[in-house]
Amino acid sequence: MNWHAHDGRLSRRELLRGVGLAGAALGIGGAELERLIRAGQVIAAGDTLVVAQDTSVQTFDPQIVYDNTVRITRGVYETLVALDGSTPRIVPRLATAWTAAPDVRQWTLTLRPGVRFHDGAAFTSEAVKVTFERLIKINRGFAYAFKPVVAGIETPDPMTVRFNLSTPDAAFLAKLASISGGLVVSPKAVTEHASGDDLAQGWLRDHTAGTGPYMLERWDKGQQQVTLTQFPGYWGGWNGSHFKRIIFQIVTEASTQRLMLERGDADVATIVAPDLIDALARQPGIKIAEHPTMRIFYIAMHCQREPLKDPKIRQALSYAFDYEGARQAIFNNRLAPLNGPLPENDPAHLVTPKPYKFDLAKARQLLSESSRPKGGFTLSLFLFQGDPTFRKAAEILQAGLRELNVQVTIQEMTSSVLLEKAGKPETAPDLLPVRNYPDYADPSAMIEATFGKDSWGTAGWNFSFYANDRVERLLAGANEITAQMRRLQMFQEAQLVIVAEAPAIFIGTLINRVPMRSDVQGFSYNPLLGNTFDLYGIHKG
Template sequence: MALETTGNSNETAQHPFCISRRSVLAAGAAGIALSFMGGRAVAAGKDTLVVTSGADAVTLDPGASFDGQSPLLWRGVYESLLDYKGDTLEFAPSLAESYEVSDDKKIYTFKIRKNVKFTDGEILDAAAVKFNIERQIKIKLGIAFALGAVTSIETPDNDTVVLKLSEPSDGFLSAFAALVTIGMISPKAIRDNEKDDDGAQGWLRSNMVGTGPYMMRSYTQSQQAVMVRNPDYWRGWEGDHFERIIVKYVHEASSARLFIEQGETDVALFMPDDVVESLDGKPGVTVTNVPSFDLYYLMMNCKHGPTADPKVRRAIAHGFNYDAFIDGTLRGKAKRARGPIPSTFVGHADTPVIDFDPEKARQLLAEAGMPNGGFKLKYTYESGYFWKRPLGELFQSNMKDLGIEVEVQELSPAAWAGLLSNPETADHCFGVVWWPTLATPYDYLWSLFHSAAQGSAGYNWGYYSNPEVDKLLDAGMVEPDEAKRLELYARAQQLIVEDSPALFVYEKNYRMPASDKLKGFVFNGMRTATLDFYNLSSS
């Protein structure tokens, strides 16, 4: 059977659930080295799903990071209260059998599924759910930003959790269903391994105790993760399911391509775009082509150096050749972004497009007192996100034409995140791709552009700050009327484009190479670059 793929339709994308996010921790790990048989990597088969990833996981703790590559592993071991149904934004029950929302949208009641155990034998009940939500709020990382309105968490019985909010919160339920969510971790494991009141963050960087279909058997950061079936999984193992999951971190694109061409791996993630396109049509390989919510940016530092001047940022925005990147590097398999929200996403506003115009760029530099450029910028990217290097190289070339020198630097994901999330060392330009944690414009706009999302609190590592934008986003978050809420978000988008804290480069369909024997894959734009391991099998 051919690979099954579906994607979010524009009609589906009109549901406004939501909120925002990201904060990354550096992670250490312990485990075993790559598994080999006869000098060759372990091959894929009916019992084993083998995935290659060009981008390393940062941490195994689902509550402590907002990076894009760690959720691949989280999804095998951890579950939350809700999920998304298929390729839609409709909520589906998971660890919560059902939920109710009060008319004023300030009280959320979850009924917890019975007879669910963590892999250490502990029972999942209302107390465990409350413990995990409180931990998330306490450590102030990951999805914690979406829980700010919570005033109390009550457990009237073993199977019921009641959350009370101080005010309505746009997309509150999405915090319990998203890519970055409140994954349920054994409270006993946290208590037993907590140090200095850290919520066991140190231990959980390389250890996992969840309720999900798989258990982490071994893990060596940047090399390999091996997961095996959880024998007591609450959904059972009837039907076709993989016995084990192997995720291999392959940093050479040529090696990853060879593995999937020869059938040694089932899925390849985080590959260069040109390599993905070269696999399209290869025997035994299918490349997905489904709509996504991914938007690619080149962020600039708005606090320090020449790019603290909005005129300089706008000049740089006019000095970048967007079409050259899309038509050359991406071979035309993308379209120009039109502002900070994808055109396929709910709440996208029709904002002015800053086109490639070198003369306009020079004019703006002259108005900023820098007619010949004459300054240096640093562009830094992390290993594994292959599109970021050619983006930086074209940026370097285009800026040279304006008299601006750009240094291109590569770092490990953890070092990259540590550099940019520290306001003292974040004077860099960098590429970032965003897909929503919560299905609302607030997710993109808060995470990347709100003043409160700077540093470790979110992903505003360009340190952009506009009090009017902050007020619009804060008002939109609590506005119960959808039309009024979207008006607030639209005005925020207009101001962001005027301030040019980033280059809004492109948006593209989700292109994932996989074996044509893989069955059960359904793409959901809210869970990009991950796999629903439990529902996959091989023909």
């Protein structure tokens, strides 16, 4: 089939005629392809951006979203402060100035005047108070960063907000720049749409009320399509080049995303499968934006359930994984090393040699010293549906553990179902492949979210359900001082404890590669903001 006939696009009739064949070739159903292509009728010229989105929407609630839906909510809601371009430098956003007490137990911010929410409400200090008190009460996702430290929030006047902390927090301002949790929501919407004591969680699941440049026009659950449109009253204005509409088409199958991008039915793809990205790089009219990241790839091990409660068994599993094989087979050699919870480009990363390597003899030795010396047990492993990277990593681990007389059962499920199950210790799997990035520009971000005791499951991203008192003391101590060198030492000490106890199999640090059509311009990536990008600045050339 000639996918590049004439202007590089087939007619819709020709494409639909070939759907069955294409679907079979790509390993997906013809009905799925036809549905996506028919949905592409809304795809227009230069005033519309279409993103093939890899994650189903569970909620748009800005205090709950903690998955790739942040790509959407980042354009609808805003933070008090932000990161400058691709750097960790903190700059004003909804706040224009800030000061901290000498002991960093109090932070005062001056707010931007003249800002309005999409529902017409004025942005004031009350909105900030409502947002953060709501975040702490709901206690999901990024709440882990604020609940232990925020003692109270004062509103001296409409344009001033003051955070009083129970303990010093040198990273507090960096936390305010995170695109999870602290996205400011309209207090009018929270009040008017609350049902009982749910703080409007039900309404905000499929509605929005932010100050951002775009607002939710439609969430078509049947077509799995989210449409954003410009907010005319945006305080940043609309001078320059901006999209009028942005469409997120939910497509969990990487191969389907590839076809949509080749066809021009999507402008940006969010797939992470290296083989498909390499294939797209060879196609005319497509370019790949490539950047180093702080996004680590690992397999979490359930530390609160037998037999993985035994550190010796977790260490044995860490030696049974073929790291070099994974780097070559899954990532086509595009994978940076990872010696612990922090990637190499974090100033507090471990500089010691990789603590675990593929060594079945060492794995057998450690297993023989454990509570299950002969193996003979089965571990459950969950996968996000349609992600070949996770699938290959799971199969590599499965093969290694088979040599230790340990079986692994692999179960694939949608992101919403998986996160619901994995977020609770009693329903979580024994093993879970995970990609994670820091929530804010400080070494404490990754360690606390991934291995902090207050971040278990949906309260953060600690799918290992790991907890260690010494780690907690080191993290708390590092956040109470501003001497940077001592802080880095404490973070490194915490990592050494974590690595020794092996709550996860540390595989590597990803290189961000985003396929897009060649006419997409203004794409801005910040490694501290996950795999999102600035919707306000992107446009077509």
